[in-house]
Amino acid sequence: MKSFRIGGIHPAENKFSAGKKIQTAAIPKMVAIPLAHYIGTPSEAIVKKGDLVKVGQMIGKANGFISANVHASVSGKVNKIDVQLDASGYKRPAVFIDVEGDEWLETIDRTPEIKRECHLTKQEILSKIQDAGIVGLGGATFPAHVKLSPPPGKKAEVLIINAVECESYLTCDHQLMLEHGEEILVGTTILMKALEVEKAIIGIENNKKDAIQHLNELAKSYKGIVIEPLKVQYPQGGEKQLIDALIHRQVPSGKIPIEVGAVVQNVGTTYAVYEAVQKNKPMIDRVMTITGKNAANPSNYRVRLGVYLSNVVEEAGGVPEGTGKIIGGGPMMGRSLMNLNIPMAKGSAGVLYMKDEESVRKPVKNCIRCTKCVNVCPMGLEPFLLMAQSERNMWPEMEANRVMDCIECGSCSYTCPSNRPLLDYIRYGKSTVGNIIRNRNVKQI
Amino acid sequence: MEKLIISPAPHIHGGDSISKNMTGVMIALAPALVAGLYFFGLGALIVTVTAVVSCVLFEYLIQKFIMKGETTILDGSAALTGLLLAFNLPSNLPVWMIIIGSLVAIGVAKMSFGGLGNNPFNPALVGRVFLLISFPVDMTTWPVVAPLTTAYLDANTGATVLSMLKEGGATLPSTMDMLIGNMPGSLGEISAVALLIGLVYMLIRKIITWHIPVSILATVLVFAGILYLVNPAEYISPVVHLLSGGLMLGAIFMATDYVTSPMNPRGMWIYGVGIGILTVVIRTWGAYPEGVSFAILIMNGFTPLINFYVKPKRFGEKAVKG
Numbered sequence: 001m002k003s004f005r006i007g008g009i010h011p012a013e014n015k016f017s018a019g020k021k022i023q024t025a026a027i028p029k030m031v032a033i034p035l036a037h038y039i040g041t042p043s044e045a046i047v048k049k050g051d052l053v054k055v056g057q058m059i060g061k062a063n064g065f066i067s068a069n070v071h072a073s074v075s076g077k078v079n080k081i082d083v084q085l086d087a088s089g090y091k092r093p094a095v096f097i098d099v100e101g102d103e104w105l106e107t108i109d110r111t112p113e114i115k116r117e118c119h120l121t122k123q124e125i126l127s128k129i130q131d132a133g134i135v136g137l138g139g140a141t142f143p144a145h146v147k148l149s150p151p152p153g154k155k156a157e158v159l160i161i162n163a164v165e166c167e168s169y170l171t172c173d174h175q176l177m178l179e180h181g182e183e184i185l186v187g188t189t190i191l192m193k194a195l196e197v198e199k200a201i202i203g204i205e206n207n208k209k210d211a212i213q214h215l216n217e218l219a220k221s222y223k224g225i226v227i228e229p230l231k232v233q234y235p236q237g238g239e240k241q242l243i244d245a246l247i248h249r250q251v252p253s254g255k256i257p258i259e260v261g262a263v264v265q266n267v268g269t270t271y272a273v274y275e276a277v278q279k280n281k282p283m284i285d286r287v288m289t290i291t292g293k294n295a296a297n298p299s300n301y302r303v304r305l306g307v308y309l310s311n312v313v314e315e316a317g318g319v320p321e322g323t324g325k326i327i328g329g330g331p332m333m334g335r336s337l338m339n340l341n342i343p344m345a346k347g348s349a350g351v352l353y354m355k356d357e358e359s360v361r362k363p364v365k366n367c368i369r370c371t372k373c374v375n376v377c378p379m380g381l382e383p384f385l386l387m388a389q390s391e392r393n394m395w396p397e398m399e400a401n402r403v404m405d406c407i408e409c410g411s412c413s414y415t416c417p418s419n420r421p422l423l424d425y426i427r428y429g430k431s432t433v434g435n436i437i438r439n440r441n442v443k444q445i
Numbered sequence: 446m447e448k449l450i451i452s453p454a455p456h457i458h459g460g461d462s463i464s465k466n467m468t469g470v471m472i473a474l475a476p477a478l479v480a481g482l483y484f485f486g487l488g489a490l491i492v493t494v495t496a497v498v499s500c501v502l503f504e505y506l507i508q509k510f511i512m513k514g515e516t517t518i519l520d521g522s523a524a525l526t527g528l529l530l531a532f533n534l535p536s537n538l539p540v541w542m543i544i545i546g547s548l549v550a551i552g553v554a555k556m557s558f559g560g561l562g563n564n565p566f567n568p569a570l571v572g573r574v575f576l577l578i579s580f581p582v583d584m585t586t587w588p589v590v591a592p593l594t595t596a597y598l599d600a601n602t603g604a605t606v607l608s609m610l611k612e613g614g615a616t617l618p619s620t621m622d623m624l625i626g627n628m629p630g631s632l633g634e635i636s637a638v639a640l641l642i643g644l645v646y647m648l649i650r651k652i653i654t655w656h657i658p659v660s661i662l663a664t665v666l667v668f669a670g671i672l673y674l675v676n677p678a679e680y681i682s683p684v685v686h687l688l689s690g691g692l693m694l695g696a697i698f699m700a701t702d703y704v705t706s707p708m709n710p711r712g713m714w715i716y717g718v719g720i721g722i723l724t725v726v727i728r729t730w731g732a733y734p735e736g737v738s739f740a741i742l743i744m745n746g747f748t749p750l751i752n753f754y755v756k757p758k759r760f761g762e763k764a765v766k767g
Contacts, residue, residue: 006760011457089451168457240760250761325450331457338451358457359450365463365520366562370703372461375654380759382708385752402759410455417461418562424453 001206003231004241005250007378009411010233011332013207017171017291017298022179025303025312029099031074032084032343033059033306036092038141040066045095051078056105056282059095062133068143068346069133070095073284073304075103087328087335087342094343097306107280114182115278118190125194125277132276133283133346137268138162138237139333141347144269148194150258157261159192159200160246161270164230164237166205167330170350172287173267175300177204177211180271185215185222187274192224195263200225201246202267207232234332235409239264241378253405283346288312292353294320303344309351310340324359327352332410365418373412373422379405383412383422390429395436398429404437406430463561466703467521469652473643474528474698480626480636481536486594488536489632493528495540499547500527507556522561526550529569532633532694533738534576535587537600542580546572566745567702570738577738585734587629603629606689607734610681623688634694637687644697653701656713661696662687664721672729680729692724695737705745709757716751719744 036042043060053059053072060070076099084094104110120128130145150156161184165173177184188200202219204212206229219225230236230245240251242264249260257264265273268286275281284305291298296317303312309328313319319326319340327334328342329349340351373383381402389398403426412422481489504523508516518524530550534543550572558564577584585608588600606617606628618628626636634640647653669683686692691699700706700720707716720740727736 006758009459011459244760252761253759255761323449325452325456327454327456332455334454334456336449336451336453336456338449352456354456361452362458362462365517366560368463368466368522368562368703369706369708370466371654371708374709374757377757378760380757380762382757384708401756405760408454414455414457414459415461417463417466419458419462423455427453 001229001231002245003233004236004238004244004378006380007376007411008233008235009376009414011168011414013232014168014293015171015174015207016169016295017289017300018174020171020175020299022175022287022300022302025301025307025315027074027099027102027304028307028311030079030096031099031304031306032094032096032308033070033073034084034086034092034094034343034345035060035070036086036088037068037135038088038139038345038347040064040068040143042093043067043070045081045093047078047095049078049080052076053078053097054103054105056108056284058282062143066143066146068135069131069282071133071282071284072097073306074099076100085338085342087337087345087348089335089338094306109279109281114186116186118186118193118277120277122194122196125190128277129194129273131282132272134269134272134276135283135346136266137272137286137346137349138266139329139347139349144265144273147263147265148191150263154258155261156195156197156258156263157199158247159188159195159197160242160262160264161188161200161202161267162237162239162242162264163202163204163211163267164242165208166234166237167332167334169291169352170289170330171291172289172300172349174208174211176268176271176287177208178214181211181214181218183274184267184270185218185225186278187270188225189222190273190277191265191270198224202227203230203236203242203246204228205230205232205236234411235378235407238378238407238409240407253402286344286346286348288344288348289350290316291350292320292323292355293358294322294355295353296320305344305346307344308340309337309342309344309348312344313340313351320353322356323353324356325354327354332414333408361421362419364420367418367420370417372415372417376411376415378409378411379407381406383426386429387420387422387425390425395429395433399433399437403430403433463520463522466652467525469647469650470525470698471521471528473646473652474532474633476639476642477532477633477636477694478528480639481532481632483592484590484626484635485536485588485600485632486591486596488588488594488597488600491540491597492534492536492538492543492632493531495543496531496534496547497524497527499544500524500530500551503548503551504556507552508560512556512560517561520561523551526555526568529698530572532698533569533573533631533691535584536632537586537588537598537602538583539598542576542583545579546576549575562704564704565749566742567699567705570699570742574738574742587631589629590627605630605734606685607728610685611734617685620684620688623685631691631694634691637693640693640697654710654713656710657701657706657717658696660714660717661700661721661724662692664718665692665725668722668725672725686725686728690728690735691737695724695741696720699737700741700744705748707748707751707755709755711757712751712755715755716744716748719747
């Protein structure tokens with residue numbers, strides 16, 4: 001079975017919410033729709049206090065190249081535009097809306113009927129995706145239309161759909177494939193048209209056999225789409241790892257996937273593309289998993305953006321007793337949350353409860369130089385060395401040892417028998433080195 | 446959820462620990478220990494217990510009274526050093542010498558550099574070589590095999606395979622005897638089969654990778670094989686090289702010591718080839734019949750240099766289109 005070629009780990013899968021139907025979360029009385037994205041510039045609000053908005057109406061306009069439009073996920077009256085603590089841990093701008101009814105823009109097709117034919121041109125597709133504010137739903141929330149517009153001189157050869165979902169616990173992509181497989185395939189053909197490629201590969205980790213079988217069955221009537229099962233190994237869903245696994249090409253250091261002729265989109269993004277292009281529905285909701293070892297009812301919910309996580313969590317049975325940590329996202333790359341008064345954002349893939357005893361790290365011991373961190377690093381780096389250099393502020397040495405290649409997957413810290421906070425230090429070093437490089441480039445210009 | 450814990454990712458840990466790895470190595474050493482206890486009887490037991498107890502005790506005392514820090518004897522690394530030291534000693538060595546060897550291993554080779562993880566040289570081998578240089582006669586007088594004997598200091602002694610070959614005269618044990626360990630030698634080094642079982646266990650448990658043992662053994666096989674092909678009368682056969690002396694113990698358990706070996710597969714190959722060549726050179730042209738300990742310690746000295754210059758295979762290093 002295919003897999004990436006360097007490093008990797010296999011944490012306990014714990015997919016408790018697998019096979020749980022996607023439920024539609026209730027709409028609360030008030031939402032705070034984030035204007036900021038995980039990366040890039042926050043969008044600019046184009047509504048003001050007192051404005052009445054409908055579901056799907058644009059309320060934030062993309063500001064700059066790496067930015068995306070934001071749309072109202074509910075109908076009602078704009079209460080204020082203010083800062084709001086979000087999953088990043090920072091207070092960032094958001095549009096607060098008092099909900100009144102659930103009135104959608106008439107242009108949005110809300111029927112469940114699947115629309116397979118798409119006669120739009122490449123340009124029309126791209127502008128629809130851009131208008132709909134679609135960003136990558138795998139976690140980095142990079143604007144989808146940017147990825148779909150290769151720089152001059154580069155040509156995509158293959159489209160890769162990332163349906164790996166290699167993070168433990170999370171099942172939203174899995175469930176989406178089971179319930180909306182057809183739409184995902186239509187979305188894939190639309191993306192293929194936008195990129196002008198003849199071939200698409202949907203990579204799925206082999207612990208989702210039902211999804212693989214289901215999509216394989218459906219793919220028979222779609223030309224050029226291949227479903228590829230992948231070995232259950234973390235980080236199989238890392239963009240560079242997935243490309244390596246599927247087409248056996250390694251994106252060079254500091255380069256992007258188009259360098260090897262690939263464009264990768266997440267499966268959730270692909271579904272959003274279907275909705276945007278075929279149904280005129282901008283990105284106003286997403287599927288998320290609520291789970292944990294002590295969760296009363298691990299489940300998958302379709303949630304409108306801007307809904308406070310506390311509302312969804314309440315609906316799913318509340319925070320269980322003995323929860324010491326709550327993570328937004330998966331256990332390997334998610335962020336621990338200060339509280340649940342945080343609005344649902346485009347990148348929110350899950351809420352994960354950790355029990356008290358799971359929440360605390362074990363005491364740090366000396367590095368015994370066992371080499372396990374080197375062996376598991378999927379980028380071929382030396383985490384032990386980068387940590388030591390980061391502790392000593394050795395920035396040029398860290399750059400020479402390729403700290404910027406680190407994808408922050410956490411495999412090193414996960415593996416370390418001495419419980420050393422390898423990734424904490426590497427992340428600190430990486431951000432410092434990143435700043436140094438940016439300043440250097442600015443000076444040269 | 447009055448107070449939530451905030452910490453950066455990753456939020457889960459694989460559960461590996463220093464003590465799990467140390468215990469794993471000790472389990473891997475068990476077959477060789479059983480072979481040693483069987484072939485050398487009571488003496489082997491006394492030597493092993495003395496070395497383990499004194500190594501743990503010295504680490505405890507040094508941490509408590511000199512370093513004044515927390516003690517780490519429960520992680521199992523001191524006990525493992527003791528066990529490995531004992532494996533490298535003849536089973537009729539007096540208790541006081543073993544205690545001196547343990548003090549050098551733990552006190553000089555390990556704790557003076559800052560304890561576990563910081564020592565440049567393998568502590569058990571430093572202890573062993575210190576004893577070899579200080580007490581050359583006692584360290585090179587090996588008891589002959591006497592299953593489950595109660596003899597200790599008064600055990601009958603004989604020459605090892607390598608010293609027989611160096612000095613000439615005696616008839617060698619059969620290959621089968623050398624495989625199972627029915628020959629004189631240090632108490633843990635004799636049984637190639639038992640040591641190989643330990644290797645398989647460590648590979649399955651992923652305590653070590655195959656690179657170091659395989660590169661050492663393959664190098665010795667090839668280098669000694671070339672010499673043997675050139676002149677079978679002058680040089681020792683590669684099979685005897687592999688099965689005699691401390692080569693198996695050294696390649697599987699001493700050279701693979703985490704702290705003192707290189708930290709990526711390419712570096713491990715350089716290190717292993719170096720140990721293999723040095724071993725054969727010392728055995729063939731050196732003054733000592735045995736060369737594995739010296740070869741490993743010399744390559745331990747090169748480890749920081751290897752780590753500095755030899756990097757793991759980076760992602761994207763090879764041609765873009767593969």
